[in-house]
Amino acid sequence: MNKEIPSYFDLVYAVVRQVPRGRVTNYGAIADFLALGASRMAGWALNNCKPGDGVPAHRVVNRKGELSGRHHFPTPTMMQELLENEGVKVENDRVVEYEKLFWSPAKELGEGWEAFD
DNA sequence: TGTTTGACCACGG
């Protein structure tokens, strides 16, 4: 049944899930860490993301730090509310101190990290 | 089976 190997989006879910609270990351970092070869795959993976997966997609923003995926949430304001709830200040749909709150999986988790904790 | 789109990023002008 579920013997299917974890697809690339499963890996994206795992990485996003490892993102600490109050931190944000971008699609490129995930794509580069998972060697997807295309940042779009990270976004596409989150497109299949659903609330039941427990994936904090609100912590994932584009390279500009903009909440590009807010329109994909149940409510466009929910993403900002969630970020502010975690202590991340959002202004004009952009993460404040984005570079400061940026969380790099390859840097924090390391190359030896695997989805299976 | 081929084409189009997609929550993007990097580069060039």
Added chain:
DNA sequence: GCCGTGGCCAAAC
């Protein structure tokens, strides 16, 4: 410093 185009891989139509 901002805008436009190309490239990347995968899934949906």
